[in-house]
Amino acid sequence: MKSAVETLNPTRVRLTVEVPFEELKPSLDAAYKKINQQVSVPGFRKGKIPARVIDQRFGRGAVLEEAVNDALPKFYTDAVNEGELNPLGQPEVDITELKDGEVLAFTAEVDIRPALEIPDFSGIEVTVDAVEVTDEDVDKAVEQLRDRFASTTPVERAAAEGDVVTIDLEAKVDGEVLEDGVAQGVSYTIGSGELLDGIDEAVTGLEAGSSATFTSELKGGSAEGREAEVKADVTAVAARELPELDDDFAQMASEFDTLEELRTDSRRRLEQQNQYEQATQAQEKVLDALLELVEVPVPEKLLEDEIGTRKHNLEHHQLGQMGMDLDGYLKIQGKTAEEFDAELREQAEKGIRTQFVLDELVNREKVSVGQEELTEHLMRRAQSSGMSPDQFAQAVVEGGQVPVLVGEVARGKALALVVEAATVKDTNGEIVDMDDEDAEDAEDGQATEAAGTDGPAAGEAAAGDADAAEKATEKAAESGQAGA
Template sequence: MKSAVETLNPTRVRLTVEVPFEELKPSLDAAYKKINQQVTVPGFRKGKIPARVIDQRFGRGAVLEEAINEALPKFYTEAVTEGELAENVLGQPDVDITEFNDGTELKFTAEVEIRPTIEIPDYSGIEVTVDAVEVPEEDVDTSLEQLRDRFATTTPVERAAAEGDVVVVDLQASIDGKVLEDGVASGVSYTIGSGQLLDGIDEAVTGLEKGGTATFTSSLSGGTGAGQDAEVKVDVTDVQARELPELDDEFAQLASEFDTLEELRADSRKRLERIKTYDQATQAQEKVLDALIELTEVPIPEKLLASEIETRTHNLEHHQFPALGLTWDTYLEREGKTREEYDAEVSEQAVKGIKTQFILDELVKTEKLSVNQEELTEHLMRRAQSSGMSPEQFAQAVVEGNQVQLLVGEVARGKALAVVVEAVKVTDSNGEVVDLSDEEEDEDASTEDAAEAASAEAASTEDADESAETAAEDAPEADKS
């Protein structure tokens, strides 16, 4: 077999392959064997039909077509390997048979997208500004109020319900006069004004006493009536006043391990500072990544971009919409944009995701970064926690879905971005230099997490980045000319 590689553009090549007819013999034998098992000819046992009879009955062309389709992936893989493209091939090839006659050599071309060659520029001159880590007293006050709210007590009252009260209600949702099977709930506790139940319920129950009833219209966000307007009947079975504990040393002892309110307040400040520090690291990662993308020329493979846009739109339409009870019309209305604006936005996001992966993968190579078992395990634990699964369940899902290398890629890209951030100048809004390389151990994990999150936009691109061998196994049948 002979092959040659022609570069069509920075992200696409054409392989021209010539295969002597003798090299098709194993595939021809396999084709006869396969057809033997599928057809029946009177006078011959199944599987024992001579080749000449198959040619006579079903045509030599059918055998050759079967043989070629069986052989093409193997010859394509060999050509990719010979052309030293195995690590750069993206997706499936477009195969075209240009010349073939029985007994003569097979000639075909295969056009396929490849990773572009990327030159990482000198990024040491990048400078970004991030928010300073500042915790105003109001934030500490808000944090303590939220904690205080968690320790509130309720007392039944014989009066009309008002904002801030807790009402215990029975609900019944109907559409077109028919009660929904999953639209009935009893004994639901709801704090008026919290906005955590149904639109319209606050107005309906405010002013009602125990035993009161009201109806209101609300758009359902889930269940069998998701996305539809329903008439909701609400019966108030109890009205309770909420009482908040006093903010004093006694409360600090009740709500925490501290003896005094001042100690609890200081701990709340430290916790908020840690959150702000994490947010600052995330902001630095994102701004540095944007600056690096701006500096780096990255050609975008057209088919890969189209596939990425299709994947993102499909996930939104078929996974997120049903879960949220949305349609395209209600989603676009909620977001305040047109479909054209959505398409432009998702295209921009997809381009950024592809550029992110290409740039960070190139950095992984140039910086010779690797991922050890401990780093992979830590990342798996964090991903499991964020997904609401146990580490064991998440690990099993990763293995069964053949996603281990995808996780390895996420960690490696996170480390690559962290390398860049450590090399550039990051200052806060107060003009102070921010050193993200000297964090405590727990903050190191937060910084790495931020890097991984910044590169996660490219995760679905990883699925399209197949090896030549994998692509060949599923290569489509050739178009014949």
Template structure:
């Protein structure tokens, strides 16, 4: 087999591959054997029809097509490896020449990983905000805790912001009640938002026994975004009474004996959360500092696919939260054009960062051992709410292990970046990144449940094949 590569752009290549017919012989033999099992020819048993007879009965062209379709994917992968190309998508393959009993020539155009000249990435400098826990932050958390222990009592007055109401809702369009758009006896807090646009305004000032109709847009279902008429009836107005923040409440709502101890614990927890946020911001700032030092060419098709996926994910999340895109943009004070531009910028940065981290992992000769893969499997299973063993089995069955290995390698590369970086807060203090895990994620050190890790270990044995380490190069070969 001979292959040549033509660079169409920094992110796209064209392979031209010539395959001699002797290299097609296994595929041709397999094609004749399979066709012989499928046809009936008088005088021959099924499966015993000679190639010469198959050529007369079925046609040599059909045999060649089947053999070429079988051989081309393997030859394509061989050509990629021969030319050290890393594909990013499915190729566009075309058979350009076929000389029976001589050779087959085909071309394959494919998006590839760009060649990147890594800049110096040790000692990157970045700045993040100070960690500040205000009295307002503490008060907000304490109030939320008090609300969990609050009680509701009926009141004989119009509903006001913050009150709870029990309501019946019915949405109609053109006089007909919409399927799934009718509820009864639902408890709702006035001013909470996130349900139907205009509902809070309609409920404010309504008393028990009153009803009102207003126009709104549906945020889910087949008629999402459609203008409908909503009839709301209030059956109860309830006022929430919060317990006093005293020692008795502290003992009821927590493990502390005094309100002072409870408040101090809330402040400490908020501080830990803020420090985690600062660590995540530091990690992102370091990566951004690296991105500013190099221009990474990006395949348009990869960016377009990622844009589509992220846009759909955002729309699904908004729909689940009962928020329309128009409302979201209004809250964010963005136009549709500004939203699209910001989303594309984020996608481009994310794809460029992946390429850079892959190159750093390769240069640093980073690897992934079995324990790290097992822990990553367990963590991903926990994040998706799945059983670790079932999650691991799914990953193996669908050949997603190379993707997980690549995730870990990128995390390690990011951790390498951050460990050598100099990050300061707005006040000039050096930020200690103690919450950065070895895989580049942010979080408190967490002991892995032994049973879960053991189960994942058993499955990870298959992925690592008892080898001590999976390298960057190994992951790339698996992906190809």
């Protein structure tokens, strides 16, 4: 077999392959055997029809077509390996010559991973928010905990902000009560903003047994996005009572004996949260700086596939689980379809560029992934997905997604090398030490996002196997995960 590679652009090549006819013999034999099992000829037992009879009765062309279809994948793979290419997706194959007994020639156009030159990145310097927790931050955290332990007492007076009212709701559109527009016994805290727009003003000042009607845009259901006339009947009013902020509250709401110990723990938790957010911010900024240093051409077909995968996952997995369609989502986001498509294209392109760059670093630095690292990553992914580690692991294995997770860990380690070489300062001018668990989690998250955390499909699409990734995403979604 002879093959040649023609570079069409930085991300696409054309393979020209010429195969001597004798190399088709194994596939020709297999073609005759297959046809033998499928057809019947009077005077011959099934499976024992001579090749010359098959040629006479069914045509040599049918045999050649079967043989070529069988042989092409192997010849294409051999040509890819000979050319040391990294193909993305399926090739477009065109048979240019087929002479019986002489030669088979074909061309194959396919997208490839571009060759990247990654320059010295040790000069990258980024600035992140300083980790600062004020007394007001601690007060707010303790107050939120206090709010969770509030009690309610029925009152015989008009409802005011902060009260909990029990209401029956009825929504009408164009004068007709919606089938899914009736709800009874709804508990609502006035001022929380957790129900319909306009309900706070409508029920404030009402006593039990009173009602009010107001107009509001529905946020869900069969008439989502439409204006509705909503009737609210108040059946009960209760005052919320907050517990005293003292040692008794600390003992009731936590494992601590004193309020001061509770406040100290709240400060510690806030500092940890801020450190994680700081680490995530550092990863994002270092990654953006790295991408600015590297010119990364993106195959157009791969980009379109990635956009389609992300949009499919959003519509059918994430929004579907919330009972919302894309139009409703765009309305809530205040975006037009054009703006959404532009943002989606930008995100998809950045995801592909990130994966190409980090994969190049993985290869260049010979980054390896140990079993313990893979297990830790799987545990984190399972936790973020809402699945148990066993469930998540089963979905990964059944979907053939283990290489995807390995790639995510490797990219995280590659990004860690860049962060380690970069200078990270906070807004106070202090050097930030990224060598901690929060930094590892943040790097892990950035690498996962590069592979498309809307589901593993994005990363796998870049590897040329979107179908397998899609199956894994669907399995995860069926188990309660909105996009693995």
